[in-house]
Amino acid sequence: MKSGIIAGLIAGLIGGIVENIAFITGATLRIWEPYQGVISSTFLITHLLFEIIITGIFGAIFGLLYSMYYDSTPGKGIVKGLFFGLILYLISNVRGAISLAGYGFITNAKVSLWLGIFTLTVYGLVLGYLYKPTK
Amino acid sequence: MKSGLAVGIIGGIGMAIAATIDMVLSVMTGWLVGYPSIETVAIISLGANFFWGIVFGIIYARLYDSIPSKGIWKGLIYGIMIYLFSNIYLVSYGIAYGDPFVINWNIGAIGGIYVFITFGVIVGILYKKES
Numbered sequence: 390m391k392s393g394i395i396a397g398l399i400a401g402l403i404g405g406i407v408e409n410i411a412f413i414t415g416a417t418l419r420i421w422e423p424y425q426g427v428i429s430s431t432f433l434i435t436h437l438l439f440e441i442i443i444t445g446i447f448g449a450i451f452g453l454l455y456s457m458y459y460d461s462t463p464g465k466g467i468v469k470g471l472f473f474g475l476i477l478y479l480i481s482n483v484r485g486a487i488s489l490a491g492y493g494f495i496t497n498a499k500v501s502l503w504l505g506i507f508t509l510t511v512y513g514l515v516l517g518y519l520y521k522p523t524k
Numbered sequence: 525m526k527s528g529l530a531v532g533i534i535g536g537i538g539m540a541i542a543a544t545i546d547m548v549l550s551v552m553t554g555w556l557v558g559y560p561s562i563e564t565v566a567i568i569s570l571g572a573n574f575f576w577g578i579v580f581g582i583i584y585a586r587l588y589d590s591i592p593s594k595g596i597w598k599g600l601i602y603g604i605m606i607y608l609f610s611n612i613y614l615v616s617y618g619i620a621y622g623d624p625f626v627i628n629w630n631i632g633a634i635g636g637i638y639v640f641i642t643f644g645v646i647v648g649i650l651y652k653k654e655s
Contacts, residue, residue: 443616454605461590477609484576485614491568493560500617 393459396519397452398445400470404512405444409437411507412500421499444508451477452516459522470517474509481505525650532581535646539580540573542642546635577643580606584647599648603640611636 390396415421455462455473464472482505490498525531547569550556559565584591584602591598591605 440616447613447616450608457592458587458590461587477613480576480579480606481610481613484572484610488568488572491572492565494558501614504617 390519391521391523393452393454393456393520394449395452396516397455398449399519400452400512400515401445401448402441403515404448404508405441407511408440408444408504408508411504412437412440415500415503420503421496444512448512448516451512452520455516455520456522459520464517467514467517470515470520471510471513473516474511474513477513478505478509482509526652526654528582528585528651529578530581531584531647531651532578534650535581535584535643536574536577538646539577539639539643540570542639543573543635544569546639550635573639580643581647581651584651585653588651588653596645596648599644599646599651600641601644602647603642603644606643607636607640611640 451473455470458473459469462469462473462476482501486498486501489495489501525534544566547556547565548562551559551562551565584599587602588598591602593601
C-alpha cells in the first residue's frame, strides 16, 4: 500500500479495536478504577465506538507523517513501523502519564500507559506491514 | 547553533516557562480542578517540560531534512506536529472513556498550542544544520 493515510487509517481502526479490548481487560482486572463505575452496554456502544473512530482519524494523520518521515525512521518493514509506534507512545502516552502522575491523577496515568502500549504497538506493526513507499 | 541537544535545552526552557504560566494561571483561576498546590504544579510543569524540550530538540535535529519549509516555519510545523502527537491525541482518551475530570484534558490541549508554538519558534530560529 503506497498511501500513508490509508495504511494509517486501517492501522488506526485496528489499533482502536485493540485499545477497547485493552480498556475492558484493564478495567476488569481492576488495574484502575473504571471512570464510569460499571461498563454498561450503552457505554460500550458510545464510548468504545467513538474511540475506534477517533483512533482511525489520528491513525490516518500519523500515517501521513510516517510516510513523510519514512526514511528518517530507523529499521525496515514491520520493525520500522513498530519503532514509529513506540516513538508515538513515548511522546504522547509516557509523557502525558508522567505529568498526570506528578499532579496526582494516578488513574489517568495508568489508563494512558496501559492503553497506549497495546494500541500503538499494534498500530505500528500494522502500519509497518501495510505501508510501502513509492520508489 | 548546530547541536540538537543545545537547541533542545534552550527550547525546553522556553517550553517550561510557557507551560508553567499556563498551568499556574489555569489552577489559580479555577479552570483546572483537582490539582495539587500551585507550587507543586509549577515545579512539576517546569521539570517535565524542560526534560521533554531536550528530547524534542534532539528529535528535531534528526528529522530536520524531512520537515517541510525553512527557518521559523520549519520549527513551527514541527511544534504543531508534536502538539498533535502529544496533547490532542491524549485528550481523546479522556473524552472516550468518560473521565469526570475531562475538562483538565481539554485545558491541557488548549494550553499546549502556545507552549509548542513557543518551542517551535525557538528551535526554528536557533537550529542550523551542519552543511
